Amino acid sequence: MNSIIAVFHQYSKTSSNLIDPQGIVLLCSDLDVSRTDITILMLAWKMKAEKQGYFTQEEWTRGLMALRADTLDKLRKALPELEKEVRTPSNFADFYAYTFRYSLTEKEQESIDIETICQLLDIVVGSTFRPQVDYFVEYLKIQNDYKVINMDQWMGFYRFCNEISFPDMSEYNPGPAWPLLLNNFVEWIRDKQA
């Protein structure tokens, strides 16, 4: 337990007793992980971290204990296992939702701007659903109906990737089940394919 805290103090600011964004940069470098990698998000999820860019001592402890890692080295080695765990279907849905909430930086904020969403999509599901993400990101950038995305639309996209075959989208039925954003998205693709 003490060693966990010791590692914590390697990156935290003494004044606030938090690991701040600068600390996280160092952490990533030591873990040999890119800052924009999905790994750091998975770690945050495991810690149940609340504020993006910051780890409290409590969160840090929680996470490393769950991973059974009390040194940096052990932590590094635990990462592939962590990924496997996150990617199990039951966990991934939860993780996917978590990444949205984690990105809400202001109090009372309920939606995220398009630019950030596009980056988030690429990081979180880009490698699994490359074509859908590519098309969706392109669509988001050119459409004018929405300037921000909410949780419902975020989750709707995940469902879309999982339930609808791409690129023919034959099962897609524009009904109350899908947010309007996705209806427009599908229509846009169909127009392009014609």
Add this chain to the structure above:
Amino acid sequence: MYSGTIIEFEKGWKLLETGVSKITRILEEETTSETPVDPEQYLGIYTTIYNMCNQKHPYDYSQRLYHKYHDVVERYAKKTVLPSIQQKHDEYFLKELSRRWDHYKVFVKWLSNFFTYLERFFISQRNYPSLLEVAMKSFRDFVYLEVQANAKDVVIALIDKEREGGEIDRALLKNISDIFVQIGIGTIERYETDLEMFLLQHTASYYGRKASRWIQEDSCPEYMIKSEESLRKEKERVTHYLHSTTEPKLVEIVQKELLVSVAKQLHSGCIELLRDDDKMDDLSRMYRLFSPIPKGLEPVADVFRLHVTREGNALVKQAQDAATNGSVGEEQGLVGKIIDLHDKYMVYVTDCFQNHTLFHKALKEAFEIFCNKKVAERSSAELLANFCDNLLKKSGKSDEAIEATIDNVVKLLDYISDKDLFAEFYRKKLARRLLFDRKVNKEHEISILTKIKRLQGGQYTSKMEGMMTDMEVGKEFQKGFEGSLPAKPGGIDMAVTVLNSRFWPSYKTSSDINLPRDMLECVDAFTSYYGEKTRMRKLRWIYSLGTCHVIGRFDQKPIELVLSTYQAVVLCLFNNAERITYQEMIEQVNLSHEDLVRVLTSLSCAKYKILKKEPVSKTISTTDVFEFNSEFTNGMRRIRVSLPLVDDRKKVVEDVGFDRRHAVDASIVRIMKSRKVLPHQQLVSQCVEQLSRTFKPDIKLIKQRIEDLITREYLERDAENPQIFKYVA
């Protein structure tokens, strides 16, 4: 799928190849149930390409992938598409081409689905030709160029088959035509040079042959029907399977071969059609066929004009011949016939020729030619005025019929060049109608004047309208006059109509005539009343226009005689004497010799013999003696003894001639005053133009008036150039 693992090119490509082969196989088998690529496979291939493009150097394979795409497409075109087409012939050749083209499009579509990422990020960045463009070019270079000539030949052969009545696969032709269009990759040039050009050439010779045959075998109406049908079919052909831009070119060729090349024969056919009253459909067809052709309608309008002129001239000649043969009144019927002719051919203009201005103009020009011909010395202006007179005196025709005829008259007036002559004759007749006729149909009189005014202007009808107003004013004045008298002057009822000399035709004064005393009293009473009621006006009495009702106390019964005032004055002499000689009469009454002869003829040598003449004969001589015929009687209680009118036609023509000289003078002076200097030719033409609304001035007359004006020092000739005139201020 974990980002991080480098995909080597050969490995990645292998995955792609499986996708490509699957598509190829499925297209060959044409099993439509199976989608060529299932979602999982698609995801895999897409992601693979994505990763291969995003790997770091030297593993970023974007360029190589682009080339590979190019190779795949080329290979497919060369090895799969082309050979299968080349194996077939004729219509099967086309069918295979069409089928392979459709397959090719599906193939390219799926391939592009895989390579979308490449398109969006690599190709657009480097501005390379797009995936679609590469595919199109491959098809063009390795398939199209090899087969297009053949395809074109088969297409044209099929079109010919359809032209001759055969059934062909139109959907197939549409597809093939689309290939020619789309293979142009953004331009329509390939379609135009590889297919359209040949089709147009071929069509020209096809219809050239047809034209030569049909023009020999068929009549003009039949030929036109065939032409119209051919045009319709060709247009239909374009909508069914050719590109829309071909339509105007095709139509132009067909028109040229079928219509323009044989225009002369068709136009002479038109002459025949016009002669027959039953050929409106064929004439309409001729209009429809020639109307889209530039300058196509002008010759047809010419034929129409010549025909109408001929018809009109024939009518005029008929009337002229009848007149020389002595039958009187034939010329009256002429106006009615001309009106009928106008109605008939106006229907042609509105129905067959769709109200086109060319044909309105042709009709107008035709009518202007024969409407201005003279019949038996009478100009058309006079004939028309007589016609109006009869029309307005007639009862028995319905109001609508009369109004319709009035419309026709007004139209005809427009064609007549001597409009001023018409006005004069009309005025004279109007005066008679207003003064002598019991029943004046005021509505129709006003209607005709209003309609003429609309076309010819207010000044033209101002005098006639003044006449109408005078009659109204006169009635009011008469009431005032009657109201002012305590008793009838001279014991006679008298009604006076005051005519404004500005409006009415000029009449000779006849105040020299000696009226009986009771009539004189009436005249004096009115003259003084008039003097009180008006200022600075001079009354001139014109007894020749008056009417008198005289009771003749014959032995058997008294009869009321309706007479002209002159006749009444002569008869009243017999109140004071039994027998009067001609010489005595002329002294007492103070009429001119001609007038007295006319009066006595009407009273003693005509239908009713009120006076006995010695010796009995048909004519009056200065030695005759006259006696009141007390034995005269008649079944009626009142008879009208008409006094034949003086034929003042010559006078009217003279008066108009006089007015014209004045008008020409005024016009010349007006023109020279504004232009100061003008050559002879232009002065004459401007003068003609200015006066054209009223009459067509004779060139000789204008020359005469110019010379007269020079003598009167209004103009002078230029010293250096005697062709030019100068205004003398």
